[in-house]
Amino acid sequence: xxxTSPLPVTDGHFYEGSRLQIESLAMxxxxxxxxxxxxxxxxxxxxxxxxxxxxxxxxxLLRGVNRLHEPKSGRVLLAEDDALRLKxxxxxxxxxxxxxxxxxxxxxxxxxxxALALQNVKRMSKGEAExxxxxxxxxxxxxxxxxHRPRDLSGGQQQRVAIARALAMEPEVMLFDEAxxxxxxxxxxxxxxxxAELAQSGMTMLVVTHEMGFARKVADQVVFxxxxxxxxxxxxxxxxxxxxxxxxxxxxxxxx
Ligand SMILES: Nc1ncnc2c1ncn2[C@@H]1O[C@H](COP(=O)(O)OP(=O)(O)OP(=O)(O)O)[C@@H](O)[C@H]1O
Ligand SMILES: [Mg+2]
Numbered sequence: 001x002x003x004t005s006p007l008p009v010t011d012g013h014f015y016e017g018s019r020l021q022i023e024s025l026a027m028x029x030x031x032x033x034x035x036x037x038x039x040x041x042x043x044x045x046x047x048x049x050x051x052x053x054x055x056x057x058x059x060x061l062l063r064g065v066n067r068l069h070e071p072k073s074g075r076v077l078l079a080e081d082d083a084l085r086l087k088x089x090x091x092x093x094x095x096x097x098x099x100x101x102x103x104x105x106x107x108x109x110x111x112x113x114x115a116l117a118l119q120n121v122k123r124m125s126k127g128e129a130e131x132x133x134x135x136x137x138x139x140x141x142x143x144x145x146x147x148h149r150p151r152d153l154s155g156g157q158q159q160r161v162a163i164a165r166a167l168a169m170e171p172e173v174m175l176f177d178e179a180x181x182x183x184x185x186x187x188x189x190x191x192x193x194x195x196a197e198l199a200q201s202g203m204t205m206l207v208v209t210h211e212m213g214f215a216r217k218v219a220d221q222v223v224f225x226x227x228x229x230x231x232x233x234x235x236x237x238x239x240x241x242x243x244x245x246x247x248x249x250x251x252x253x254x255x256x
Contacts, residue, residue, distance in 0.1 A: 017044040017204025018079040018094075019226035020065070025074035027057075027064050028031065034060050036228045037250035038074070042120075042173070042206050042221070047199040050208045052225035053251060058208040061225070062175045065206070066095045078172060093121060096166030096174045100182045102149040102158050110137060110161045111146040114168050121169065136164040140194055156187030158195055167198075176207040212255055218241055224248045 020042040027035035035057045042048045050058050065076055067088050076083040081089055093221040104113045114133035118124045124132070137146050140160040150158050159179060166174060176195065180188045192211060196218045199205055211217055215222050215236060222239040225234045226247050232239060240256075243249045 004213045015170075015202040015204075017202060019044050019077070020095075020173050020204060020206065021062075021075070021122075022065065022076040023075040025061070025078070026072045027060050027069065027078065027138045027241040028072050029069075032250055033072075034228050035064065035071075037062075037225035038225075040221075040223055040233060041228060042202050043202055046220040047203075047205040047207060047218055048223060050206065050212070050223045051212070051215060051251070051255075052231075057224040057228040059177050062097065062177050062206065062208060062227075065173075065175060066092050066097055069098075091123075093169055093193055094172050096169055096171035096178045097172065098159070098163055098166050098176045100146055102150075104124070104158055104161055104165075106150050109147050109149055109165075109248070110142060110153065110157075112215055113150070113161055114160040117165050118168055132168055133164070136168045137161070139192075140164045141169065154187055155183045156190045159183065159187075159191050161175060163191075163194060163198075169236075173204045173206065176209070177207065178210065180209075180211060210255065212240070212252075224251065226251070229248045 001097060022040050023036055026033065040206055043045065050061065053059055056127040060069065071084060074134055078094060108116065109132050111130060116128040118132055119126060120130035134143065134146055138203055142157060142160055145153060147158060147210065151200040153161065180191050183191065192214050196235055219236050221233050222234060222236050223230055224239060231245050232248050240252065243252060
């Protein structure tokens with residue numbers, strides 16, 4: 001698979017990402033501790049992919065970064081700011097999250113789905129919001145589909161609308177949680193291409209994925225997690241070609 005695609009996402013538009021630093025993060029659901037001492041840094045305009053077995057805490061980590069679930073201890077820094085002290089809605093304007101299920105409003109068009117967030121959260125006028133929304137949809141290759149409702153779009157197109165919606169907020173960091181895993185196989189590539197283009201256009205990205213080909217080609221850094229801990233961090237070359245731990249070797253032997 002190649003990730004150079006003709007999608008016009010960059011469109012001359014360069015993002016200015018921020019550094020994301022996670023320091024000794026611990027998280028629990030009730031009594032059950034699921035993240036232990038997780039430390040990693042995503043440098044501005046780079047992509048970090050998080051890989052690891054089911055239940056290792058990857059989604060929990062992303063939920064902690066934008067505080068859908070409050071961490072127990074540790075620090076999260078976004079640029080120079082303590083993310084755990086920002087107001088959650090302000091934080092979520094600065095950190096976009098794209099999930100497996102795209103949660104578009106079914107009764108609104110693609111354009112409205114993107115524009116509504118701008119009107120509600122950024123308090124833009126309808127006209128300005130729609131103008132911006134159209135520009136973002138063009139970036140994800142969907143300008144011609146702006147007036148379609150979600151049910152008249154493929155899963156991959158719906159996910160691209162969800163990405164356009166997140167991008168419209170001009171986040172400093174984008175988090176992706178298995179963004180392609182609910183898609184039919186033939187639609188996966190278009191969304192991965194879009195994510196690769198975003199990475200190239202300067203977005204700071206923290207990407208949970210089981211697409212090892214994507215991690216290998218696009219990531220600047222790969223983080224392997226198991227049982228709530230970071231086991232290894234390195235370049236794709238280091239992680240995939242010379243894993244240091246038995247756990248990573250075992251994981252790779254199962255997924256590659
Ligand atoms: N809301 C919750 N309440 C209690 N336990 C939870 C909750 N969400 C997740 N967990 C537990 O926390 C641990 C980490 O889950 P998490 O969803 O972060 O894993 P994951 O690495 O994203 O897995 P997957 O690859 O299957 O998505 C698991 O043991 C899971 O059962
Ligand atoms: Mg998960």
